[in-house]
Amino acid sequence: MAFADRHFNWRPLGGGRIVDAGAGAIDRLGLASVPDDAKVRAMTDESEGLKLALHTPAQGDLPQPPPLRTLAQTAIFLDFDGTLVDIAARPDAVEVAHTLPALIERLDAVLGGRVALVSGRALAALDGMLGPLDVAMAGSHGGEFRPAAGDEVHPLADPLPEGIAGPLARFARDNGDLIVERKPFSMAVHYRGHAGMREPLLAMARDLAEDHGAGVKDGKMVVEVVMPGSDKGSAVAKFMEMPLFAGATPYFVGDDVTDEDAFRAVERFGGGGILVGAMRRTAARWRLDDVRAVHAWLSDALELAPPGKTDDEMAGGSGEPTG
Numbered sequence: 454m455a456f457a458d459r460h461f462n463w464r465p466l467g468g469g470r471i472v473d474a475g476a477g478a479i480d481r482l483g484l485a486s487v488p489d490d491a492k493v494r495a496m497t498d499e500s501e502g503l504k505l506a507l508h509t510p511a512q513g514d515l516p517q518p519p520p521l522r523t524l525a526q527t528a529i530f531l532d533f534d535g536t537l538v539d540i541a542a543r544p545d546a547v548e549v550a551h552t553l554p555a556l557i558e559r560l561d562a563v564l565g566g567r568v569a570l571v572s573g574r575a576l577a578a579l580d581g582m583l584g585p586l587d588v589a590m591a592g593s594h595g596g597e598f599r600p601a602a603g604d605e606v607h608p609l610a611d612p613l614p615e616g617i618a619g620p621l622a623r624f625a626r627d628n629g630d631l632i633v634e635r636k637p638f639s640m641a642v643h644y645r646g647h648a649g650m651r652e653p654l655l656a657m658a659r660d661l662a663e664d665h666g667a668g669v670k671d672g673k674m675v676v677e678v679v680m681p682g683s684d685k686g687s688a689v690a691k692f693m694e695m696p697l698f699a700g701a702t703p704y705f706v707g708d709d710v711t712d713e714d715a716f717r718a719v720e721r722f723g724g725g726g727i728l729v730g731a732m733r734r735t736a737a738r739w740r741l742d743d744v745r746a747v748h749a750w751l752s753d754a755l756e757l758a759p760p761g762k763t764d765d766e767m768a769g770g771s772g773e774p775t776g
């Protein structure tokens with residue numbers, strides 16, 4: 454979404470004329486963190502002394518997405534944690550609704566195979582929780598790419614060097630036995646229940662990442678060091694290059710800041726992002742309140758007949774008369 458489309462708030466630090474801020478203006482504000490999309494302007498006050506102003510997007514709410522069944526030639530990309538399942542205290546404690554695997558597979562059938570899960574989780578973890586699901590998936594923040602169910606996984610990043618994994622694991626052990634999640638191309642350390650650990654963990658992760666040319670993801674109570682080469686946005690783009698997805702309008706449904714790359718990617722393909730959860734600064738166009746609302750929004754499309762299938766086949770029948 455272009456900034457010009459959004460409403461902006463001025464938060465002036467002084468009054469007077471607005472002049473160009475020039476290079477280095479953000480540094481001169483001396484703020485600990487400035488949103489990526491903030492703009493800085495310089496102003497003069499009555500005495501013509503220079504003041505700086507921070508110009509950030511308003512935090513107005515986003516509308517709900519249109520009903521899925523009204524959207525034509527759609528591709529749906531789904532995040533997992535916080536989107537399809539509620540956030541739990543531990544990665545292995547999430548509860549998968551018994552209706553979820555069938556919901557995803559039926560949606561995929563209705564949309565002609567244009568549904569993909571794009572998760573920060575490793576594909577092995579998703580397979581373990583959802584069973585052998587008949588849909589395309591990208592795991593490990595785009596590091597693992599499986600174009601269709603049963604296909605070989607394409608690795609899109611390098612393995613995590615021991616020089617990152619070792620120190621991170623030791624940090625986790627020595628600071629309250631934080632949960633460590635090892636993935637093919639990354640390592641996540643969960644600090645839920647140890648909120649004070651965020652800053653030192655983040656600092657260490659950033660140092661390690663800088664030393665090894667890696668990146669850092671600052672997720673929900675989790676800090677993850679990831680090998681470069683992929684993110685959720687590049688995973689979406691890779692799906693959109695496949696003949697099955699080409700020309701479709703993509704929507705990405707996700708809750709975390711790590712989903713922002715994917716929100717921006719679907720915009721580039723003429724679609725939009727759907728934020729799940731409380732309003733925050735986001736590149737998404739629409740918002741759904743929670744996991745329950747996501748299931749409801751997806752279920753809305755199931756009444757559409759899938760291409761080439763009868764209602765009976767959708768209900769699990771053979772399509773042949775039974776009498």
Ligand SMILES: O=P(O)(O)OC[C@H]1O[C@H](O[C@H]2O[C@H](CO)[C@@H](O)[C@H](O)[C@H]2O)[C@H](O)[C@@H](O)[C@@H]1O
Nearest residue numbers: 533534540541542543544572573574673674675
């Ligand atoms: O991209 P996602 O599919 O949403 O995965 C993002 C991360 O999700 C998991 O961690 C989050 O969910 C846990 C279970 O609810 C929660 O305990 C944790 O605090 C959250 O950060 C998963 O464990 C990570 O590997 C994913 O990257």
